[in-house]
Amino acid sequence: MKKSITFCFLLVAATLLNPVQAKENEQQIKPVKNIILMISDGTSLASVSLARWLQWYEHPDRPKLFLDPYLCGTVRTFSSNAPIGDSAPTTSCYMTGYPSRTGYVATYPLSDPRNDIFPTDPKRAYQPMATLLEAGKMSMGKSSGLVFTCEFPHATPADCSAHSYKRGKYAWIAPQMVHNDLDVVIGGGAGLLNAEEEAYLKNRGYSLYKDDLPGMRADKNKRMWALYAERDMDYDLDRDTTQQPSLAEMTRTALSKLSQNPEGFFLMVEGSKVDWAAHANDPVGIAREFQAFDRACGAALDFARKNGETAVIITADHGNSGISIGVARCTGYDKLSKDQLFYQLSQFKLTAAGFAKMLNSRPASEVQDIFRQYAGFELTAEELKALYNCKGYKNSPIPMAERSDAGVEKSLYSSGELSDFMTKLITSKTCIGFTTHGHTGEDVFLSVYNPNGQRPTGMNDNVELNAYMCALFGINRDSLDLLTKTHFARHADVFKDYKYEILPAAGKGGFPSLLVKGKKKQLLIRPYTNLVELKSGKKQPDTIHLNSVVVYVDANNTFYLPTGLAGLLD
Ligand SMILES: [Zn+2]
The missing domain is CATH 3.30.457 (Copper Amine Oxidase; Chain A, domain 1)
Incomplete structure (x- = not known):
């Protein structure tokens, strides 16, 4: 029989708790016990505004988001050698204090001297970098948790708890996340745990739930992995509420477990698919997914205000889609009423992806019923023609070989996925504009709740946000560097x-x-x-x-x- 020995590096723990001289602006920050970092992935400020307008439009008594009272500044977020960020290096930087390259997960960048925004050390290329979550867990006895709606080895949760210069290499990332002894992991990716990883978790005393919402709800264990869906969870608007929890519920569940540790905790909560809806240019998906993220912020803020020893940092990792409220194709759009801008958007009861799934699961004869029920209108002859000619529409009465763009309204034609047709249709019913299906380089919003009142204001860059969070744990980037040196x-x-x-x-x-x-x-x-x-x-x-x-x-x-x-x- 194999014997198991727990091996701790106490020297590092002692050093970490003695922070090296902090930078002037961090000196006054009083440490807190717990940090909740909330990341809305790929979220431009216009996405936040759209979600807020839609909420106010539907609920006149709720003009503001949960995160609104704590908005305090912006974050300039970028990769080590490019101003426009990618989720892997951007949250990596919040977690480690170093910008990195596209695709790099908590890993020191390969130097690119002509383009590096800050100088990099070529000797450190590819070195895993200790994260704030790891520092809390390894050196301060804090619990750690991750909550998200994408699959667990996806960039943002991986940034906190794994190291890889290729974000897509789940075979390298997933075992690190399992073996990093996180306390609570709730999100997508039930199909991505292998037998060794499941056995490890069970041997270490974790509760493990796969697509088991009642199981998760009844669980009393302090350590838990609860995963839903093969990979990513459904968009909040589309989800079957009896099968998948909301981001707010996952956040509350994680907090109820993590807060049992008297030493405190670090929790990262990601609104993962705001980014995905933005890549798809689906304004319904963006707004509803951000609202779900904001409800999770509400849950985190509620906890923090009652707890008194918890800071909540709410931000995005980069912009996405160049979304704008108002677009040139809507003549006179700047005089439109709130009904004209938001009524039709409010009628969609499914995201573009959810709508596509629904249409592909029901016969073509039900198309108009589906649109009446889930969008509040019927398709025009022109729209129906575009739908039937979409190659991704499985139940189209037009045989695949005969589908084409001939005579189809150009702005609605899609030769690809049905969800692509749906984003075009939704967008055509609104005056929301997009400039790209990719990430954008503008600053992102920052909301901070600190029970001691000390918040970063004005424009902060991603390195400074790391410094602020380190200071909240009574350490600084040098402490993370030391941990990197001794453990990687x-x-x-x-x-x-x-x-x-x-x-x-x-x-x-x-x-x-x-x-x-x-x-x-x-x-x-x-x-x-x-x-x-x-x-x-x-x-x-x-x-x-x-x-x-x-x-x-x-x-x-x-x-x-x-x-x-x-x-x-x-
Ligand atoms: Zn993205």
Whole structure:
């Protein structure tokens, strides 16, 4: 039988709690026990305004969003070598204090001297960088949690709890998130846990729920993973409320568990799919998804105001879609009434994606019923023609080979997905404009609640927002750097006095491992987990349980791991 040993690096804990001289503007910040970071992914200010207008239009007694009273400034958010950010490097920067490149998850960027916005150190390229969540968990005894609606290894939750220079490499990211010993994880991606990962969670005493809302609701365990849907959860507007929880409920559930730790917690909550609706240019999806995010902000703020030791930071990671309220194709749009601007938008009971799913699941004979019921109007002959000719419409009476754009209104024709036709149709009924299906480079909003009243005002950049959050935990970026140095050191440096070799991956889809030989003992280190095997003599190997994950980077054939591991071989 394998023995499990818990291995802690107490030296680092002691150092971290002694913050190095803080920058002047952080000096006065009084630490709090808990941080809740709320990220609305890919959210331009016009998306916030649209969600707010729509709420006020439908609820005259609710002119403001939950986050409104705490709006205090803006954030300039960017990648290390480009002003327009990507979700991987942008939340990475909030979490680590370093901007990074497109696709990089909490990983130091490869230098790009001509374009780097701040100078970067070429020697540190690809190094995993300790995150604020990891600092709280590893060095301060705090609990940690992630709540989101995308699949769990997606960029923003990964940014807090994993390290990879390729955001799409879920095979590298998912095991790190599982093995990073987070306390509460609630979101999408039930189809992405493998058998080893499930076994690890169960052995570590977690409750694990997959598409089990009643199970999650009844759970009393402090540590829990609750995942819904194969990958991303449904948009809030489309979701079956008996199957999937709201972001607000997931937030409240996470808080009820995390707040049991007397040392405090770090929780990141992401409104993941505001970004997805913006990529799709679906104004209904953007507005409703942001409203759902704002309700989660309400839940977090409620908790914080009662708790008295919790700060809530609410922001976005970058803009998306160039959305505008008012668009040139609507002549005289700046004189439109609120009914003209928002009535039709308020009638859509499904997002473009939800509408497409509905249309593809019902016969063509029901099309007008569906539109009457879920959008408050019937399609015109012209619109119906565009629908029937959309290649993504499964139930179209027009055979696939005969569908074309001939005679179809240009602004409604879609040769692709049915949801694409739906975004065009929805947009044609509104005076909302878009300039792109991608990210944009304008500053994003910032709302902060701090029980001690100290808030970052004016324009803050992403590095400064990290500094503010570090200060709330009584540390600074130097403390994160120290944690990086001691837990993500290069294997060639850590084991320079030992013999070691990198063993190739055993099979397809496997990873290389690192074998290190001391005089009497040897270590076998597999990447992306927190487990290493220590073998002495002929005895069965002991499994050593680290409080951080080991990361292997193929680009430089390097394992990044704790410096303390060398001591195990003596
Ligand atoms: Zn995006």
